[in-house]
Amino acid sequence: MSAYLLVHAESDREYLRGPGDELQTDLGVLEVPDDVEHGQVLETHLGEPFHVRRLRGPDLFNHFQRTGAPMMPRDIGLVIGHTGAQSGDRVLDAGTGTGVLSGYLGRLGANVTTYEIDAEFAENARENMSMAGVSDRVDVRTGDLTDNLDELAEGDSFDLITLDTADAAEVVARAPELLVPGGYVAVYTPFVEDARDTELAAREAGLGGVETLETIQRELTVDDRGTRPSTAGVGHTGYLLFARRVE
Known part of the structure; x- marks a missing residue:
């Protein structure tokens, strides 16, 4: 509940x-x-x-029990906006962490299978899914997604793959085997080297619409003197790759 x-x-x-x-x-x-x-x-x-x-999406980010730095709501918004994630979608996710992205997608009505390699992190994510009321739609599995790709490729295809892992390029390379025609893959990477690797893997795999974006956002400071971008905080969060199975 x-x-x-x-x-x-x-x-x-x-x-x-x-x-x-x-x-x-x-x-x-x-x-x-x-x-x-x-x-x-x-x-x-x-x-x-x-x-x-x-509860609404941002409340998950603000109040989930954290096991690390979760994906920011603005990055999640880009994932949803660029892939059209919607109710009824089958989503394959890896790098569950705190589970904020999985929680957002579950509350949209998507059915999510998410892999977390750390057993304690996975258990914490399950508790967060229960708190969010999406335990029936988000299956948190303990393990490495790359060890399960052959089995998953033989099952029902996914509408969307979302990744936040260091070995994302390995999964992207096999995305055509895992996605429905027209299905999307979205990868969050904190480092530009990983962003390059995932884009090259997407191109090599024959995916279409490949693009990598740096996410930058600045808050405005509004006071009696005027309005200007804030000088506080860091506007950069990471890099997002989007690609699509075209055939």
């Missing part, structure tokens, strides 16, 4: 809790009813109000 976001509007504090859970903070103790609904206002024993909100 999906958790809910409990928001204390005055302090901007947010917590994820499911029906029947207990929240303990310096604002008091709050018991979440089994029949809690979106839009309710619950009060702690000290009378502090918390607004109940239904």
Whole structure:
């Protein structure tokens, strides 16, 4: 069952809790009813109000238990926008990590099979999928995707492959065996050398529409003096490769 976001509007504090859970903070103790609904206002024993909100994608990024640096929402948005990921899609994913991308896709209605090589990371991702309410659509498997490519290639084809692994080029090379005609592959890589390797692998595999993008985003600073790009923070997150089985 999906958790809910409990928001204390005055302090901007947010917590994820499911029906029947207990929240303990310096604002008091709050018991979440089994029949809690979106839009309710619950009060702690000290009378502090918390607004109940239904989870949305960015809440997964902000509140999942992390096992590393998850993919940023802006990069996930590009993956969804460039591939047209949608309800009913069969998705093959690798490098689950925290599971933010898998959670987003699951909440879109896609059926995701995702591989995580680290057993502890995989177990944490399963707990996150339960919190997101998508355990029935996201199958988190412990293991190396590259060890399972032959078996997967003999099964039903996938509409989309998403990768965030150092050996992504090896999987991209076999994408035509795994994808439906017109299916997409999307690869996130933090290093330009890996981005080059995946693009070359996509071309060699005969995939079409091959493109690699660097994702850069800058926040605007708006004040009484005027508006300009912020000088704080790093605008670059990584590189995204997109390609498509054309035949």
